[in-house]
Amino acid sequence: MGTPTIRIIIMALFSELRRRNVIKVALLYALASLLILWLVGGSLIWLGAPKWANEFVTLVLAIGFPVALIFAWVYEITPTGLHKSKDVDQTQSFVYKTGQKLNAAMAVLAVLGVLALVGERLLPTFELPKIIEPILLPPVYEVPDTAGVPEEIRAHTLDNGLRIIVWPDHDIPNVVMYNFVRAGARNEYPGITGLSHFFEHMMFNGTRRRKQGEFDETMEAAGGANNAYTSQDLTVYQDWFPRSALETIFDLEADRLHHLSIDPEVVESERGVVYSERRLRIDNDNFGRLYEQMMSTAFIAHPYQVPVIGWPSDIESWSQGDLESYFRTYYAPNNLTMVFTGDVLPDEIFVMAEKYFGPIPDRDPPSSITTVEPQQQGERRLLVAADAPTPLLHVTFHAGSATDPGTLPLNVLLSVLVGGSSSRLHQQLVESEPLALSVGGFQMEGLDPGLVYFYLTLPPGSEVSVVEARLLEELDRVANEGITDAELQKARNIMVADYWRSLSTINGKAAALGRAEVFRGDYQLAFSLPDELQAVTAAEVQQAAVDIFDRNSMTIGVLRSPAEEDEHEDE
Amino acid sequence: MRMNKPRPVLLALLFAAAAFADGVTLPTAERVVLENGTVLILNENHDVPLIGLEAVVRGGAAADPVGKYGLASLLASLLEKGAGERTSAEFAEAAASVGGELSASASLETLTVSADFMSKDAALMVELVSDMLQRPTLDAGEFTKLRDRSINLIKAAKGSDPGNLMPYYANAFLFGEHPYGNPVDGSESSLANVTHGDLLAYYADMVGGDRLIISVSGDFEVAAMRDALAAAFGDSPPATGALPEVAVPAAVAGSRVYLIDKPGATQTYFRIGNVGVSREFARRAELDLANTVFGGRFTSMLVTELRTKSGLSYSASSRLARYAQPGSVFISSFTETSTTTEALDVALGTLGQLRDLGLDEEMIVSARNYVMGQFPPRLETAAQLAGIFAMLEVNGLDASYINAYGDSLSAATPVSIAEVINAVYPSADNLVFIILGDADIIREQVAQYGPVTEISISEPRFHP
Numbered sequence A: 001m002g003t004p005t006i007r008i009i010i011m012a013l014f015s016e017l018r019r020r021n022v023i024k025v026a027l028l029y030a031l032a033s034l035l036i037l038w039l040v041g042g043s044l045i046w047l048g049a050p051k052w053a054n055e056f057v058t059l060v061l062a063i064g065f066p067v068a069l070i071f072a073w074v075y076e077i078t079p080t081g082l083h084k085s086k087d088v089d090q091t092q093s094f095v096y097k098t099g100q101k102l103n104a105a106m107a108v109l110a111v112l113g114v115l116a117l118v119g120e121r122l123l124p125t126f127e128l129p130k131i132i133e134p135i136l137l138p139p140v141y142e143v144p145d146t147a148g149v150p151e152e153i154r155a156h157t158l159d160n161g162l163r164i165i166v167w168p169d170h171d172i173p174n175v176v177m178y179n180f181v182r183a184g185a186r187n188e189y190p191g192i193t194g195l196s197h198f199f200e201h202m203m204f205n206g207t208r209r210r211k212q213g214e215f216d217e218t219m220e221a222a223g224g225a226n227n228a229y230t231s232q233d234l235t236v237y238q239d240w241f242p243r244s245a246l247e248t249i250f251d252l253e254a255d256r257l258h259h260l261s262i263d264p265e266v267v268e269s270e271r272g273v274v275y276s277e278r279r280l281r282i283d284n285d286n287f288g289r290l291y292e293q294m295m296s297t298a299f300i301a302h303p304y305q306v307p308v309i310g311w312p313s314d315i316e317s318w319s320q321g322d323l324e325s326y327f328r329t330y331y332a333p334n335n336l337t338m339v340f341t342g343d344v345l346p347d348e349i350f351v352m353a354e355k356y357f358g359p360i361p362d363r364d365p366p367s368s369i370t371t372v373e374p375q376q377q378g379e380r381r382l383l384v385a386a387d388a389p390t391p392l393l394h395v396t397f398h399a400g401s402a403t404d405p406g407t408l409p410l411n412v413l414l415s416v417l418v419g420g421s422s423s424r425l426h427q428q429l430v431e432s433e434p435l436a437l438s439v440g441g442f443q444m445e446g447l448d449p450g451l452v453y454f455y456l457t458l459p460p461g462s463e464v465s466v467v468e469a470r471l472l473e474e475l476d477r478v479a480n481e482g483i484t485d486a487e488l489q490k491a492r493n494i495m496v497a498d499y500w501r502s503l504s505t506i507n508g509k510a511a512a513l514g515r516a517e518v519f520r521g522d523y524q525l526a527f528s529l530p531d532e533l534q535a536v537t538a539a540e541v542q543q544a545a546v547d548i549f550d551r552n553s554m555t556i557g558v559l560r561s562p563a564e565e566d567e568h569e570d571e
Numbered sequence B: 001m002r003m004n005k006p007r008p009v010l011l012a013l014l015f016a017a018a019a020f021a022d023g024v025t026l027p028t029a030e031r032v033v034l035e036n037g038t039v040l041i042l043n044e045n046h047d048v049p050l051i052g053l054e055a056v057v058r059g060g061a062a063a064d065p066v067g068k069y070g071l072a073s074l075l076a077s078l079l080e081k082g083a084g085e086r087t088s089a090e091f092a093e094a095a096a097s098v099g100g101e102l103s104a105s106a107s108l109e110t111l112t113v114s115a116d117f118m119s120k121d122a123a124l125m126v127e128l129v130s131d132m133l134q135r136p137t138l139d140a141g142e143f144t145k146l147r148d149r150s151i152n153l154i155k156a157a158k159g160s161d162p163g164n165l166m167p168y169y170a171n172a173f174l175f176g177e178h179p180y181g182n183p184v185d186g187s188e189s190s191l192a193n194v195t196h197g198d199l200l201a202y203y204a205d206m207v208g209g210d211r212l213i214i215s216v217s218g219d220f221e222v223a224a225m226r227d228a229l230a231a232a233f234g235d236s237p238p239a240t241g242a243l244p245e246v247a248v249p250a251a252v253a254g255s256r257v258y259l260i261d262k263p264g265a266t267q268t269y270f271r272i273g274n275v276g277v278s279r280e281f282a283r284r285a286e287l288d289l290a291n292t293v294f295g296g297r298f299t300s301m302l303v304t305e306l307r308t309k310s311g312l313s314y315s316a317s318s319r320l321a322r323y324a325q326p327g328s329v330f331i332s333s334f335t336e337t338s339t340t341t342e343a344l345d346v347a348l349g350t351l352g353q354l355r356d357l358g359l360d361e362e363m364i365v366s367a368r369n370y371v372m373g374q375f376p377p378r379l380e381t382a383a384q385l386a387g388i389f390a391m392l393e394v395n396g397l398d399a400s401y402i403n404a405y406g407d408s409l410s411a412a413t414p415v416s417i418a419e420v421i422n423a424v425y426p427s428a429d430n431l432v433f434i435i436l437g438d439a440d441i442i443r444e445q446v447a448q449y450g451p452v453t454e455i456s457i458s459e460p461r462f463h464p
Helices: A004-019 A022-047 A052-074 A095-122 A195-202 A214-221 A243-259 A264-283 A286-298 A312-317 A320-330 A346-356 A407-418 A424-432 A464-481 A485-502 A506-520 A523-527 A529-535 A538-548 A562-570 B013-017 B071-079 B088-096 B119-134 B140-159 B162-175 B188-193 B196-206 B222-233 B284-295 B301-309 B337-357 B361-373 B382-394 B405-411 B414-424 B439-449
Strands: A075-078 A081-084 A154-157 A163-168 A174-181 A225-230 A235-242 A336-342 A380-385 A392-398 A438-443 A451-457 A554-560 B030-033 B039-044 B050-058 B101-106 B110-118 B212-218 B256-261 B267-275 B316-322 B326-336 B432-437 B452-456
Touching: A004 A022, A022 A052, A052 A075, A154 A346, A163 A346, A163 A506, A174 A243, A174 A506, A195 A225, A195 A235, A195 A264, A195 A320, A214 A225, A214 A243, A214 B361, A235 A243, A235 A506, A235 B361, A243 A346, A264 A286, A264 A312, A264 A320, A264 B267, A264 B301, A264 B326, A286 A380, A286 A392, A286 A451, A286 A554, A336 A506, A392 A464, A407 A424, A407 A438, A407 A451, A407 A464, A407 A485, A407 A529, A407 A538, A424 A438, A424 A464, A424 B088, A451 A464, A464 A538, A464 A554, A485 A506, A485 A529, A485 A538, A485 B050, A485 B088, A485 B110, A506 A523, B030 B222, B039 B222, B039 B382, B050 B119, B050 B382, B071 B101, B071 B110, B071 B140, B071 B196, B088 B119, B101 B119, B110 B119, B110 B382, B119 B212, B119 B222, B140 B162, B140 B188, B140 B196, B162 B256, B162 B267, B162 B326, B162 B432, B212 B222, B212 B382, B256 B439, B267 B337, B284 B301, B284 B316, B284 B337, B284 B361, B284 B405, B284 B414, B301 B316, B301 B326, B301 B337, B326 B337, B337 B414, B337 B432, B337 B439, B361 B405, B361 B414, B432 B439, B439 B452
Parallel strands: A163 A336, A380 A554, B039 B212, B256 B432, B256 B452
Antiparallel strands: A075 A081, A154 A163, A174 A235, A174 A336, A225 A235, A392 A451, A392 A554, A438 A451, B030 B039, B050 B110, B050 B212, B101 B110, B267 B326, B267 B432, B316 B326
């Protein structure tokens, strides 16, 4: 506090502020602004107003605030009209009556506010998403700047590095959350293979605040469901829930990121679960058995050779210390990207994220993967001897990463070769000749250069070498002759229709935004496919075939019964 | 992966999970009956430039003759292999060239053609579906190729991922020669029995405009779509044969074991169950709540006991198949060969716990929230809506089947649910066990559950 003189001046000023109704005006203004923002916020959504409309109204109200106060100070309402306060004869001053009117106005606004709140409860059809805290001047969040990107999408990065993208869509009263953790099998090495996937299981198995099972019990009781998957590049957590469970989800997700407990007893029991999953997907599944061997043969240096589920001896042996250090390294907010789609507003997500995830400290980023797969120096072959009535033939070639400019032309090429029942390889190998029961293919499109992968199931007793020769002949043909304009257009149409199908659900939207952000560095690239496809030429597609189908980068794997081959040798 | 997501299964299984949140109602649709009896259902929505169409013919694999299982399924697949003026290759090309998806399949009670096209290609979609159902080529050469391929795909499944075949073995053992024992896609031996002539006869007898329902949802104008469908299907003649009449299947009394030997398997797959209830079962809400808690979600009793607490298995579930007559109720899971009986005993103990203790108030609230919270995404796309409308129509249900569901879930009590559990879930002394694994190791152990019927996985059939 200052000297007594200053205190007297301040008190006098305060009393004059009160006499001139400036304080009442300020209160009234604030109350009216809140009501206007609340009403406008709701109606704008329904009217489909542009994203800046809400911000604009907020800005106008904010600018109006000091103006109203200055006006209240300078002017006074008198029976003869509006006059500057200093010109009004104080004995004739009318301000107390104006004050009463202001009181009445505040009362009316308060009643309106209460009525609106009650009305909102009574009218379920007008159920607006409730903003958890009033935000008068929301911070400026990133707004899409590219044509064709839905303008209601918002992105924001918390101070601790957690990246959040929100796409509001109010068609159904549900929400989807994806949490992309930048940790997968590519971050593993001998001794801890499968740890990323095992960790994914442990993220559901208890925190310092919740015992094992409580995460799922709480989520399902609130109407939500969840799942997760691990790949070579990422561990991805997914929640699907009604809007009413939003805050519960934040609480659960923040709890396991902040307070995870790794109970040694649960670790032991979970090893059994993961081993059961390995038996299901690999050991008792011929495709899985051959795929595992293909990856570990096609890659000799890069960790893409590591099976996501882990080698059996590692599943049995990783230690408590491995798990704790893994969590510290990879589950920091600056290593995560979260996507929310569905019946939410970006502002409420960002405010909740700040509240729940904001307190989680960031950490040093994990060291990057520097190993580059050396160029393959010649064809590699492998055999899996299994009791299989129908042999499998898998063929891979080295290809690029998700950001490689050749990735899209290669996808067009794959669509021509294996995209559905009208594709070249299906028509040639399955329908016309028929040498195979089924044929398929994909490319990895990961963080690092991966593979293009073809897989065929053959009829019992097949001469695998004959089918292999026919397959390679078709690959050579497309490299030598290219594709037709009709095939290019068909591939474009299939890919654009699939693009629309993927965006027809809030789940597909979340997956698309997250993949574009994590693999290509910008969620807005999720919307570039139609334009990019239009730019792909038949020549680029042919060039992709020439570049990729190089015999020296090929790995061929066969799974079959030893007995079956013997029969052929006898023939 | 943390847990298998439920696969898209038979239409009938939609009922097992069909549920709606309070205040979420089925959108309105226009229903038109053409003079030949074909029913059109049209729901217009313009969210994305796509149209979903489902054309359903009543009948399905329940009409397959005994020993010729897989006939309806083969017919469905053959519908795609050439129709109208187009050869098989041209037909596939026509749909794919515009990015359209087109497929046909059979279930026990229906034969269904599904289409999903960009809205600009609506006319082509109607033409292709119309050709498939009314002017299929049904070429003999294509038939033979398809049949041989289907047989070989079953062989492939036996070698790899045999868990996929468990429903076929389980239904064959539980229902025997009753139509619900039909492995809808056939067995190696039953497919070999099907002739081209059988298929032509089935088409003439079973497919016709009077049994056809066409449900379409998405980005179109109702009047134009209605006129296009009426023009394309209005002249479709009636089917000449009678719809299959399905008797009430008898529940199994006592306990029996069906052991499928797969030498060298490192894990055992199993199902435990009996005959359950039909679609007419009045206490649907109670049953859905009970099954959600028992084996219908991640925190279910079965997953908790077989996975979370014991680490015996990666997953476990319970399912009810509901048709015009009572279908199956099955627990299913899998475990390492050496823990086969341990896992079976845990599953049996959990079934006993369900029957003895029922559901308390807290479980009911949780299950209700879960069922209601997970439903809206089932109605999100045009293709999903087309499917739901078709499902309601083919089963003679109206929108209240879905719109009133939230209320009936709310009305369920611990007492009403306990009654349903004891009426539907089998008691410990009346069970069939279907067990697939390495018989040399588990044969003697599983005999404790009842008399054992054994078959080798290499036998070309699913029935004992």
